[in-house]
Amino acid sequence: MDKKRQIEIWVGVFMAIGFAALFLLAMQISNLGTAYSGDTFRVVARFDNIGGLKVKAPVTIAGVEVGRVQAIRYDPDDFRAVVEMGIQAQYLGKIPDDSFAKILTAGLLGEQYVGIDPGGSEDALKDGSEIALTQSALVLEEVVGQFIFGKGQEGAGK
Amino acid sequence: MLNLFASLGAWGMASLTRLGRAHLLLFPLVRGLLDILRRPRLLVDQLFSVGVLTILIIAVAGLFVGMVLGLQGYNVLSRFGGETALGFMVAASLVRELGPVLTALLFAGRAGSALTAEIGLMKATEQLSGLEMMAVNPEHRVLAPRFFAGLISVPLLAAIFSCLGVLGGWMVGGGLLGVDQAAFWNGMQEGIDFHDDVINGVIKSVVFGFVCTWIAVFQGYDCVPTSEGVSRATTRTVVHSSLAVLGLDFVLTALMFG
Numbered sequence: 001m002d003k004k005r006q007i008e009i010w011v012g013v014f015m016a017i018g019f020a021a022l023f024l025l026a027m028q029i030s031n032l033g034t035a036y037s038g039d040t041f042r043v044v045a046r047f048d049n050i051g052g053l054k055v056k057a058p059v060t061i062a063g064v065e066v067g068r069v070q071a072i073r074y075d076p077d078d079f080r081a082v083v084e085m086g087i088q089a090q091y092l093g094k095i096p097d098d099s100f101a102k103i104l105t106a107g108l109l110g111e112q113y114v115g116i117d118p119g120g121s122e123d124a125l126k127d128g129s130e131i132a133l134t135q136s137a138l139v140l141e142e143v144v145g146q147f148i149f150g151k152g153q154e155g156a157g158k
Numbered sequence: 159m160l161n162l163f164a165s166l167g168a169w170g171m172a173s174l175t176r177l178g179r180a181h182l183l184l185f186p187l188v189r190g191l192l193d194i195l196r197r198p199r200l201l202v203d204q205l206f207s208v209g210v211l212t213i214l215i216i217a218v219a220g221l222f223v224g225m226v227l228g229l230q231g232y233n234v235l236s237r238f239g240g241e242t243a244l245g246f247m248v249a250a251s252l253v254r255e256l257g258p259v260l261t262a263l264l265f266a267g268r269a270g271s272a273l274t275a276e277i278g279l280m281k282a283t284e285q286l287s288g289l290e291m292m293a294v295n296p297e298h299r300v301l302a303p304r305f306f307a308g309l310i311s312v313p314l315l316a317a318i319f320s321c322l323g324v325l326g327g328w329m330v331g332g333g334l335l336g337v338d339q340a341a342f343w344n345g346m347q348e349g350i351d352f353h354d355d356v357i358n359g360v361i362k363s364v365v366f367g368f369v370c371t372w373i374a375v376f377q378g379y380d381c382v383p384t385s386e387g388v389s390r391a392t393t394r395t396v397v398h399s400s401l402a403v404l405g406l407d408f409v410l411t412a413l414m415f416g
Contacts, residue, residue: 004199007206014210018314021321022360028343029249029324030352111348 040067040086041127045101045114050081051137052112053103059085059114066091069114085114087125096121097129103137112137180376183297187375190302200303208269208304208371209311213318215268216261220319223256224248224326231327232335241335245342246349248327249320253350253359254415257320259407262366265312266399270374273304274395277378278388286379301375308374312367313360320359358414365406370399 050072059067067087075082087095098119105112116131125131194201231247277300280286286296324346331337350356374395381391 008202010210011202011205014205014213014311015314017213018209018317021314021317024321025253025317025356025359026352029253029320029346030350030356031347 039089040070041089041092042070043067043085043087043095043125043127043129043131045083045085045131045134046075046078046080047083047101047103047134047136048080049136049139050083050112051103051105051139053083053114053137054112057111057113059087059116061091061095061116061118063115066116083114092127093124095125097123097125097131098133099125099131100133100135101131102135105138176380179380180372183301183376183379184372186295186297187302187305187372190298191306193298194303194306200299201307204303204307205311208273208307209315212265212268212311212315215264216315216319217322219260219264220252220257220322221326223260223319224252224323224328225330227251227256227323228327228330228335232331232337241331241337242341243345243349244327244331244337245344245346248331249324249346249350250355252320252323252327253355255407255411257316257323258359258363258366259403261316261319261363262312262370262403263400265308265315265367266370266374266396266403269308269311270370270395270399271392273308273371273374274378274381274392275388277301277304277375278381278383278391281379281381282383282385282388284383297379301379305371305375308371309364309367312370313363316359316363316366354415361414362407362410365410366403369402369406373399373402 053069053072055069055072057069058065059069067085069083070086071084073082073084074080095116096119098121100117100119102115102117103112104115119133227248228244231244232241235241235243235247277286280296280300286300289296289299328342332339332342377391377395377398378388381387
C-alpha cells in the first residue's frame, strides 16, 4: 500500500471517529436522544402557584413520563399560572377528563414536575382541553408559615 | 525621556501593523478555498499531519481529565449525598468548557507550533519565494490548506475529547466508586441540553480552531527568516494562541450562558 493511500485512510478514520463522537454527544450525553419528538396533543391546566416548575419539565401518570411542559404563562385575568402540556399522541382519548393535575417535586431538592392522577370519568381529555382540578406546588416557606401560625393559634386557645 | 516615548510609539505601530497584516492574510486564506476544491489532496495531507497525529494526545488527555473530574466530583458531591449528579457534573464541565478549551490549548502546543515552524522554515530556506518564482501563490497553496485543516480538525478533536472524558468519568464514577449507573446516565441526559450545551460547545471549538490555526499560520508566514526568528515565532504561536483561547472563552461563555 502506498503512502498516499495510507494518509487518505487515516484521515477518513479521523473524520469518522470525530463525527461519531459528535453523534454520541448529541444522542447519548444530551437530551436529544431521550426527548420525545413525535406527535403530541395539547392540554392546559391552571395553577395558583407553580413553584419552580420549568418548561420541558416531565408530565407523568403513575410515575411514567407521558409528556412535557411546553409553555408557562401568567393569566392576569384570574391571577393564575397557565401551564401548557404536550402529551404523547398515543394517550389521546385515554386520560379521563376529570383527572387531577398536581405539581410535585422529585426527591427533597429535585426538579419539579407535573403528576396527573387519572379520574373516573367516561369522557377523555382531547386536544386543547383543560384540566380543571389542580393542586399547586408546595412552597416550603408557606408550609413553615402555616405550621408556625397553627402553633400560635393552639397557644392562644389554651 | 523622548526616547522612551519613541520606543513606545514604535512598539505600538509595529503591533498594529502586524495585526493589520494578520487580518489581510484572511482574504488570501479564504480565496485559497478555490485551490483546495481543485486539489483536495492538499487538504487531505494537512488533515493528516494536523488532525490525525493529534488524536493520541487528545484521547489520552480527555480520558484522564474525565477520570480526575469523576474523582474530584465524587469527593465534593458525596458530602451532600449528591453522587447521582456526578454524570451531569462531569458531562457539563466537559461539553461546555474543558472539551473545547483544553483541546484548543493542546492543539496549539501540538499542531500550531509545528505549523509555525514548518512555514517559518519554508520562508527561511526561501521555498516560499521559490513557489512565487514558479507563479504559485504560497498563500493559496501552502497556507490555506493548513488553515482549513485546523479549522476542521479542532471541533472533531474537541468532540473526541469530550466523549472520552465522559467515558473516563464513567469508568471512575461507575466502576471504581460505585455510583449508580442508571442515575449517572439519566442525570447526564436530563441535565445536558442539546442546543444549549452541545451546540454551544461545538461553536466554541470552531472559534478556537479558527483563532489557533490563524495565529499559527500567520506567525510562520510573518516570522523573521532566521533560525532565531523561527524559534521566536513558534513560541509566540503557543503563547498568543493560549491567551486568545482563554480570553475568548470568557467572552463566549458570557455571551452563551450569561
